[in-house]
Amino acid sequence: MISPRYAREIPQRYQLVAARCTSCGTIGFPPRRVCKHCRGRQFEPTKLDSDGKILTFTIIRVGADRFSKQTPYAVAVIELNDGTRLTAQVTDCELESLEIGQKVRLVFRKIQEDGKAGILCYGYKAICV
Amino acid sequence: MVGIVGYGAYLPRYRIKAETIARQWGADAEAIKRGLQLTEKTVPGQDEDTITISVEAARGAIQRAQIDPQEIGAVYIGSESHPYAVKPSGTVLIDALGIGPHVHVATNEFACKAGSEAMYVAYSHVKSGEMKYALGIGADTSQGAPGDALEYSASAGGAAFIMGTERVAAEILFTHSYTSDTPDFWRREGEFYPRHAGRFTGDPAYFKHIVGAGQALLEKSKLAPKDFTHAVFHMPNGKFPQEAGRRLGFTKQQLEFGWIVPLMGNTYSGSSPTGLAAILDVANPGDLIFMVSFGSGAGSDGFVYRVTEEIKAIKDRAPKVRSMLDNGKIYLDYGQYTKHRHKIKLNE
Numbered sequence: 001m002i003s004p005r006y007a008r009e010i011p012q013r014y015q016l017v018a019a020r021c022t023s024c025g026t027i028g029f030p031p032r033r034v035c036k037h038c039r040g041r042q043f044e045p046t047k048l049d050s051d052g053k054i055l056t057f058t059i060i061r062v063g064a065d066r067f068s069k070q071t072p073y074a075v076a077v078i079e080l081n082d083g084t085r086l087t088a089q090v091t092d093c094e095l096e097s098l099e100i101g102q103k104v105r106l107v108f109r110k111i112q113e114d115g116k117a118g119i120l121c122y123g124y125k126a127i128c129v
Numbered sequence: 130m131v132g133i134v135g136y137g138a139y140l141p142r143y144r145i146k147a148e149t150i151a152r153q154w155g156a157d158a159e160a161i162k163r164g165l166q167l168t169e170k171t172v173p174g175q176d177e178d179t180i181t182i183s184v185e186a187a188r189g190a191i192q193r194a195q196i197d198p199q200e201i202g203a204v205y206i207g208s209e210s211h212p213y214a215v216k217p218s219g220t221v222l223i224d225a226l227g228i229g230p231h232v233h234v235a236t237n238e239f240a241c242k243a244g245s246e247a248m249y250v251a252y253s254h255v256k257s258g259e260m261k262y263a264l265g266i267g268a269d270t271s272q273g274a275p276g277d278a279l280e281y282s283a284s285a286g287g288a289a290f291i292m293g294t295e296r297v298a299a300e301i302l303f304t305h306s307y308t309s310d311t312p313d314f315w316r317r318e319g320e321f322y323p324r325h326a327g328r329f330t331g332d333p334a335y336f337k338h339i340v341g342a343g344q345a346l347l348e349k350s351k352l353a354p355k356d357f358t359h360a361v362f363h364m365p366n367g368k369f370p371q372e373a374g375r376r377l378g379f380t381k382q383q384l385e386f387g388w389i390v391p392l393m394g395n396t397y398s399g400s401s402p403t404g405l406a407a408i409l410d411v412a413n414p415g416d417l418i419f420m421v422s423f424g425s426g427a428g429s430d431g432f433v434y435r436v437t438e439e440i441k442a443i444k445d446r447a448p449k450v451r452s453m454l455d456n457g458k459i460y461l462d463y464g465q466y467t468k469h470r471h472k473i474k475l476n477e
């Protein structure tokens with residue numbers, strides 16, 4: 001990942017900063033330029049709850065290049081307590097015991113490395129609670 | 130009053146047992162466990178490093194202190210395993226926790242003493258009146274060369290302390306540092322594993338500095354070992370801190386709660402700070418705590434803390450060290466461990 005894009009996405013990746021539409025209140029995550037509900041273009045930042053539950057998940061056994069050393073690993077669609085949905089890797093878990101409805105919390109982890117010499121990319125992953 | 134207003138610790142869930150390492154190298158597991166007084170150690174997840182450990186520990190410290198992160202004026206992270214050679218770990222941490230950008234950030238390095246060093250600098254800034262709060266962290270994901278005695282101990286974890294002047298939970302009464310040029314343990318630039326001078330790491334290094342700082346601290350404070358409820362020393366293995374305590378005049382009972390090394394291993398810069406966090410988890414108002422760190426090269430930082438009424442309010446606001454040591458463990462075999470610790474050469 002190149003530095004400018006990484007730096008731009010830091011608020012959402014590190015602190016779950018979402019965009020709340022100022023006219024209808026819909027929360028966009030990741031933040032968008034246009035509200036998906038009312039097409040509004042004015043937003044205010046809001047931090048998402050870091051607790052939620054697994055809506056569905058899959059086990060990745062053949063990973064993309066940068067994730068190939070981590071296989072097998074789980075990726076889940078998570079619904080946070082405030083209703084926002086996002087996709088995240090589930091870490092520190094026994095894959096056999098994962099199930100839909102499992103309560104999770106988002107924590108700060110290293111997501112990928114840009115090769116051996118490039119930048120380290122951090123962000124959120126889910127752990128079971 | 131200046132001291133700790135919030136603290137937090139973090140230990141990864143992964144573990145490897147001393148037996149598992151001994152079996153790999155044909156060593157006598159029972160002799161090693163007896164000699165080093167170590168049962169198992171923490172291992173970082175593949176997505177964990179000094180930065181992520183520091184973030185989780187500092188999150189706990191902020192939860193306990195219940196302060197606005199924007200009021201933190203300085204962040205220091207002490208470690209010998211910063212993920213970047215050039216780019217301070219604290220730059221990532223402040224953006225993860227909503228601190229700054231109006232904040233002073235720096236990296237501390239002094240083998241296993243870097244964490245207490247970060248705490249000392251943070252404390253001094255607050256004491257001088259330069260800022261309202263300062264955050265000092267000790268964290269590491271240390272490596273021992275395969276088959277080396279260090280492999281049984283080098284582990285991962287850390288603790289974070291917010292220093293302040295209001296609602297202090299553990300007042301810092303006295304500090305003392307003791308430093309000399311002692312080549313007991315080192316890692317040259319570009320080398321992957323550290324080197325050590327075997328038995329020279331004992332008396333001329335660890336004990337000389339811990340006892341040197343400890344005795345000076347007792348003299349300065351006009352306190353005797355019996356005045357303290359708890360004591361914690363740097364824990365490179367199970368045996369050394371017990372012996373250091375004995376030489377200074379502390380009993381086994383005084384060391385009990387901070388002596389977490391048999392199940393944690395040596396978390397280097399995180400070692401005595403995490404021991405201190407484990408003590409604060411169980412401490413009562415009025416308790417005096419004696420702490421001396423040690424970093425090879427070599428030096429020791431000593432602190433005398435007095436626990437206040439505030440400890441009762443903040444203890445339960447974040448995860449405790451004991452619960453992280455005892456719960457949710459995932460044991461690794463030696464093969465999985467080498468993968469976690471990047472000990473295998475891979476194609477790019």
Ligand SMILES: [Zn+2]
Pocket residue numbers: 021022023024025026035036037038039040
């Ligand atoms: Zn809208």
